[in-house]
Amino acid sequence: MEDVAVEQVEWLLYPFIPYGKVTIIQGDPGEGKTTMVLQIIAKLTKGEPVLPVMDGEEESAEQAGEPVNVIYQTAEDGLGDTIKPRLLAAGADCSKVLVIDDSELPLTMLDERLEQAIRQTNARLVVLDPIQSFLGAEVDMHRANEIRPLMKRVSVLAEKYHCAIVLIGHMNKNSTGKSSYRGLGSIDFQAAARSVLIVGRVKNEPETRVVCHVKSSLAPEGKPIAFRLDKDNGFEWIGEYDISADDLLSGNNRGQKINEAKEFLLEILADGAVEQNVILKESESCGIKGKTLWNAKKALGVQSIKPGGHWSWVLPEQ
Incomplete structure (x- = not known):
């Protein structure tokens, strides 16, 4: 260790999304994971702070930076009828949101095209949505020995190009389980990630969704943050919300x-x-x-x- 240089962790969004590492964002279908990530992407492409200053807060230390390129790969939503309209609604510069053409050959986490795209575009954020669609047809997501090489590969890419890689995943149906065991597939997904976030809907407040930190290896866990999502007003950050990840998922004391x-x-x-x-x-x-x-x-x-x-x-x- 005498020869190892100490490195400072840099953040896309402190303390939730670090640069040079893998972050997992997971939640049940329809809870707003993709919409939230597209809001983050929109701010990054404009060089604007991701989170606004909330009522009762002093000016945020987070300053606007240079607009950055983002690679966003989805296997669930249509680019023209779903993703681009959401990006436009969020105010994104769509010229900085890039997609790898996998219409003829599906993209996987081991695919050389992923590294080529990061290198060519100098993307600071790479999003794969959802995780299971980029594993490869022969990979069993429940087998640790098959998941570890994939997670190692994307971790190496994140570190090599100093970009943030975000994997979006669904939850399993074990409603009584701890939040750390609700992710689909092998626990090695969460083990390899440096930050794991859960998005859930607050019972009795269906328009309110909360982002909870359930793993943070590089900084103290961030406080839960809520956002409102409704048909009339769209997306709006609300601010910190007093609820634990386990309570959010189990329904205990929600709201x-x-x-x-x-x-x-x-x-x-x-x-x-x-x-x-x-x-x-x-x-x-x-x-x-x-x-x-x-x-x-x-x-x-x-x-x-x-x-x-x-x-x-x-x-x-x-």
Whole structure:
């Protein structure tokens, strides 16, 4: 180890997606994994910060960078009728979203075309969606000895070209299992990845989806982040959300904490405006975390006003 140079980890999105490593994003079908990834891609192609500054936060340390090229391979959605419309809706520069033509010969994780494309385009992000479609017809995704060479290969590519490789996967149907064992196939998928994220829908709030960190080898696990996805308003980041990955997947206490925060605000503001400092102190004594309170404030449409030079909160006029 005396001859090994110490290297600084660089991040596409701290602490969720590192450069030079493999990240897995998984969840049940229809939970918004692909839509979320396309939103991230859109920001990268414009050189914009991936996550906006949320209510109650100071200015993010993440700064806009140079627009980058992205390779996005999908085996489930049509490019013309699904992927491009979503990219356009997200404001992407589609000239920087690149696709390997595999119409005649299906692409696999061992395919030389993958490395050629990364080298030729200098892509900073490569997405394979979903994992199982790029294993190869002869590979059994449940056999560790067959999965390890594939994951080793993409890990080497990520490190060699210092790009982030994101593999999107579905979950198995074991609703009682721990989140780390809900991914399809061999556990070696998760073992080889340096970061694993789970996307799930919040019960009783069907438009709210949450991204939870279930493995982070290079940094402390990130706090769960929620986004809203509905037909009328499309995609919108909400902010941090107080729920664990296991609770999100099992359905235990889904949405309970934010509902408690909503009830608290409705009660404390029932008779009119209350100073923000008083609300924050009272909510802390009730065990309500700050981010949960701010999310409840936004969900209820609570307004901030400043009479007499002090910030106060008030319920919206009915």
